[in-house]
Amino acid sequence: MPNYYEILGIPRDATPEEIRRAYISLVRRLHPDRNRLPGETELFLEVQRAYEVLSNAERRAAYDATLPPEVPSSPFRLNTFYSRNVLLKMEEIQLLYMLCELEVVSGEKRRGNWNISLVLDRSTSMQGEKLETVKTAILEWIDAFTPEDLYSIVTFSDRAEVVVPSGLQRSVQQTRSRIYAIHAAGGTEIYQGLEAAYEQILRSYAPDRLNHIVLLTDGHTYGDEQACLHLAERAAAQGILISAIGLGGDWNDAFLDRLTSCTGGSVHFAASAEDVVRLLKHLFQQLQQTYAEDVLFDFTLSQDVEISYVFRIHPETSPLTPESPLHLGPLLNDEPLSWLMELRVKPHALQAEMVKLLEGALRITPIGAYTSFQVPLRVICPVAQEPDASPPPANLVQALSRLTLYRLQEQAQQQAQSGNYTHATRTLHYLASHLIGQGERSLARTVLLEAERLQREGKLSEEGKKTIKYGTRALISSPTKKGGKP
Amino acid sequence: MILCPNCQHHNPVGAVFCIECGAQLVNSEATVTQTIRTDRIRESISEAPEVAPRRIVTTTWLTLHLLDSGHLLPLAERSEFTLGRIAENQPVMPDIDLTPYQAHAHGVSRLHAILRRKADNQVTIMDLGSSNGTYLKGQRLEPHREYPLNHGDIISLGKLRIQVLFRGG
Numbered sequence: 001m002p003n004y005y006e007i008l009g010i011p012r013d014a015t016p017e018e019i020r021r022a023y024i025s026l027v028r029r030l031h032p033d034r035n036r037l038p039g040e041t042e043l044f045l046e047v048q049r050a051y052e053v054l055s056n057a058e059r060r061a062a063y064d065a066t067l068p069p070e071v072p073s074s075p076f077r078l079n080t081f082y083s084r085n086v087l088l089k090m091e092e093i094q095l096l097y098m099l100c101e102l103e104v105v106s107g108e109k110r111r112g113n114w115n116i117s118l119v120l121d122r123s124t125s126m127q128g129e130k131l132e133t134v135k136t137a138i139l140e141w142i143d144a145f146t147p148e149d150l151y152s153i154v155t156f157s158d159r160a161e162v163v164v165p166s167g168l169q170r171s172v173q174q175t176r177s178r179i180y181a182i183h184a185a186g187g188t189e190i191y192q193g194l195e196a197a198y199e200q201i202l203r204s205y206a207p208d209r210l211n212h213i214v215l216l217t218d219g220h221t222y223g224d225e226q227a228c229l230h231l232a233e234r235a236a237a238q239g240i241l242i243s244a245i246g247l248g249g250d251w252n253d254a255f256l257d258r259l260t261s262c263t264g265g266s267v268h269f270a271a272s273a274e275d276v277v278r279l280l281k282h283l284f285q286q287l288q289q290t291y292a293e294d295v296l297f298d299f300t301l302s303q304d305v306e307i308s309y310v311f312r313i314h315p316e317t318s319p320l321t322p323e324s325p326l327h328l329g330p331l332l333n334d335e336p337l338s339w340l341m342e343l344r345v346k347p348h349a350l351q352a353e354m355v356k357l358l359e360g361a362l363r364i365t366p367i368g369a370y371t372s373f374q375v376p377l378r379v380i381c382p383v384a385q386e387p388d389a390s391p392p393p394a395n396l397v398q399a400l401s402r403l404t405l406y407r408l409q410e411q412a413q414q415q416a417q418s419g420n421y422t423h424a425t426r427t428l429h430y431l432a433s434h435l436i437g438q439g440e441r442s443l444a445r446t447v448l449l450e451a452e453r454l455q456r457e458g459k460l461s462e463e464g465k466k467t468i469k470y471g472t473r474a475l476i477s478s479p480t481k482k483g484g485k486p
Numbered sequence: 487m488i489l490c491p492n493c494q495h496h497n498p499v500g501a502v503f504c505i506e507c508g509a510q511l512v513n514s515e516a517t518v519t520q521t522i523r524t525d526r527i528r529e530s531i532s533e534a535p536e537v538a539p540r541r542i543v544t545t546t547w548l549t550l551h552l553l554d555s556g557h558l559l560p561l562a563e564r565s566e567f568t569l570g571r572i573a574e575n576q577p578v579m580p581d582i583d584l585t586p587y588q589a590h591a592h593g594v595s596r597l598h599a600i601l602r603r604k605a606d607n608q609v610t611i612m613d614l615g616s617s618n619g620t621y622l623k624g625q626r627l628e629p630h631r632e633y634p635l636n637h638g639d640i641i642s643l644g645k646l647r648i649q650v651l652f653r654g655g
Binding site: 084 | 487500502503510512597614629
């Protein structure tokens with residue numbers, strides 16, 4: 001029996017609409033009045049027969065039952081690298097690092113339609129040149145949208161205003177003048193802005209769209225952090241991503257990291273208003289390249305095993321919240337999604353010769369599709385008496401070496417915060433010498449200046465903290481700098 | 487537990503980098519930093535000077551004259567050299583290891599100073615925040631600032647005195 005799905009060139013799980021489209025396009029080409037090549041009329045008849053069966057739910061089900069079970073060909077490739085090949089039989093906690101790389105290897109590229117809400121902080125601190133530059137950036141940004149893309153713009157201070165409501169934007173002139181009219185006044189209450197943006201997203205919400213909130217702020221929010229995080233969790237459950245751009249030195253990076261990472265989004269640091277232009281462009285390109293908006297990793301850990309750290313390496317470096325489901329964030333068409341995990345294994349877990357540390361699957365929903373793919377991911381490791389002498393893979397060591405710098409910085413900030421200045425200074429010095437070694441002289445200089453400041457004033461500068469944090473974070477995904485060590 | 491050779495911190499088994507100081511604990515296929523071995527450079531001038539004297543003269547842009555021991559270290563090929571001493575398993579290695587010249591006793595830091603040749607052939611020195619400082623003609627240099635050098639200047643890394651000789655010396 002011929003395979004009707006192959007004749008129509010569609011997957012086994014094609015929707016009725018996909019079947020109809022495939023049929024129509026084939027008929028246009030193969031119809032006896034139009035076709036040119038010998039044999040095409042026979043093909044036309046087969047297409048007719050295939051469509052007769054597949055277009056009817058009952059006939060399709062009966063036909064499906066006659067087919068052999070499908071061997072799914074996954075359009076993804078998942079590579080995993082481990083820091084060691086064996087675990088040691090011993091009475092101590094041990095670490096295992098794991099680097100995963102997921103990429104799209106086949107199938108068409110996706111460019112889904114968007115449903116975006118931009119949330120702009122218009123508190124007093126934004127006044128003047130800063131706000132004007134940001135406005136221009138936003139105007140440029142929305143000019144690049146296609147007519148099918150939905151967006152809304154919300155501003156907030158102590159309360160929120162919907163400047164441009166969600167929907168297809170018909171009057172460009174009106175939109176522009178509304179954006180021009182934004183002025184700065186009032187405090188910073190992020191929850192107000194987020195909630196209004198969330199409502200706007202819901203107005204045009206569709207699971208097959210790219211639903212995304214972009215928050216732009218330059219200040220601290222006070223007292224409503226919990227409410228924001230709850231909202232983010234709700235958004236995450238509906239597949240709505242939150243990204244943030246922090247402008248200048250005076251915003252709460254730890255809070256924004258948590259807010260975005262629980263949805264799979266990430267935080268970007270803009271040192272100046274001009275930087276916002278670049279970051280918005282960057283976000284735009286990422287959106288255009290998005291194949292799946294948020295890859296989820298559902299997993300269960302074996303007893304006495306825990307994930308102590310998850311860090312996304314590419315496309316956006318960011319710490320992730322190590323809970324199941326893990327929001328890994330967007331998968332792009334042409335670039336791998338890679339992340340690094342640190343597993344802590346307690347002695348109790350090592351009862352057999354082979355131990356399963358983790359079992360789970362990646363859930364990938366391509367944009368515009370209603371169904372998702374599952375890619376199993378499981379970690380099983382042999383237990384031995386003797387350590388394995390082979391060195392860990394170079395790409396894992398490379399990623400870890402950069403991540404180590406980020407973590408040193410994290411440590412120094414914690415030590416400084418708890419008043420342990422001597423220790424923090426020492427950690428900063430370690431960090432600086434690593435940075436010099438990698439050719440990152442200007443970042444190293446910032447680190448040393450901050451170490452001096454810590455000695456002198458007993459604290460780090462806000463600006464310096466962010467430069468170091470996002471500077472070391474950016475290093476993680478960048479290639480080794482030229483002009484450093486040869 | 488793994489003891490970090492650099493800072494003596496106890497790391498859990500399986501750690502690849504020390505969580506305290508960031509030193510690499512496990513050998514890998516990828517070397518993170520490279521070091522130029524000074525003993526070979528020394529050989530090339532003291533033990534076998536006639537092998538390729540011409541090439542040395544044409545590529546050398548600066549020679550370090552160690553005043554206490556009388557050794558000459560020609561610097562060539564690259565336009566930047568970090569000076570310091572190698573302690574066991576330290577994370578960042580200097581390009582020029584001054585250990586053979588009693589660097590430790592003279593108070594040279596592990597990463598002490600950097601020498602650079604600019605596009606206009608000007609040569610500069612910058613202290614990298616060393617503990618005992620870098621001196622030029624008796625003046626202590628401000629760390630992380632570049633100072634121009636002239637032929638014949640005497641610099642001190644801690645107490646280690648070095649005369650800089652332009653070109654092949």
